[in-house]
Amino acid sequence: MTETPDSSASSSITRAAAEQRTTSIQDRVIATLPEGAVASSRTIDWTLLACSATEVSAAGGAWLTLARDIDVGAAYDAMIAAVRDDGYTATTDTTGKGAKRLTITGVADDQLLITIDNDRRKIRISSFSQCFPGSLTDD
Numbered sequence: 001m002t003e004t005p006d007s008s009a010s011s012s013i014t015r016a017a018a019e020q021r022t023t024s025i026q027d028r029v030i031a032t033l034p035e036g037a038v039a040s041s042r043t044i045d046w047t048l049l050a051c052s053a054t055e056v057s058a059a060g061g062a063w064l065t066l067a068r069d070i071d072v073g074a075a076y077d078a079m080i081a082a083v084r085d086d087g088y089t090a091t092t093d094t095t096g097k098g099a100k101r102l103t104i105t106g107v108a109d110d111q112l113l114i115t116i117d118n119d120r121r122k123i124r125i126s127s128f129s130q131c132f133p134g135s136l137t138d139d
Contacts (some may be wrong), residue, residue: 029082038123053067057128057129057132059128063127064124069097099117102114
């Protein structure tokens with residue numbers, strides 16, 4: 001198959017590069033949280049998800065425990081501002097449990113889903129890299 005200018009840009013990225021970029025964006029988002037607000041954090045190991053028969057995406061994320069309540073709207077605004085210059089866009093919706101969720105999407109369809117839950121003192125970040133060549137059997 002010959003590459004054309006309209007072909008997916010994902011074919012030119014490696015798994016390592018996709019994971020590194022997504023981790024970098026995730027770290028920048030976490031760094032926007034108010035000082036002293038995070039009591040502990042745990043990252044989620046990468047796993048592969050199918051995009052197509054020949055492409056996969058890496059999925060990971062982070063779980064953070066809050067030391068105190070934070071202003072959810074202000075936190076989401078800071079997260080959006082931290083990645084806007086890199087072409088990321090944002091939308092909000094509500095989870096099935098009624099929590100406001102932020103979705104940040106990159107130009108390569110990489111994505112972060114962020115939910116801040118002050119009642120449980122938790123932040124969940126689910127991160128998905130852009131698609132890259134590979135299969136679910138890759139290590």
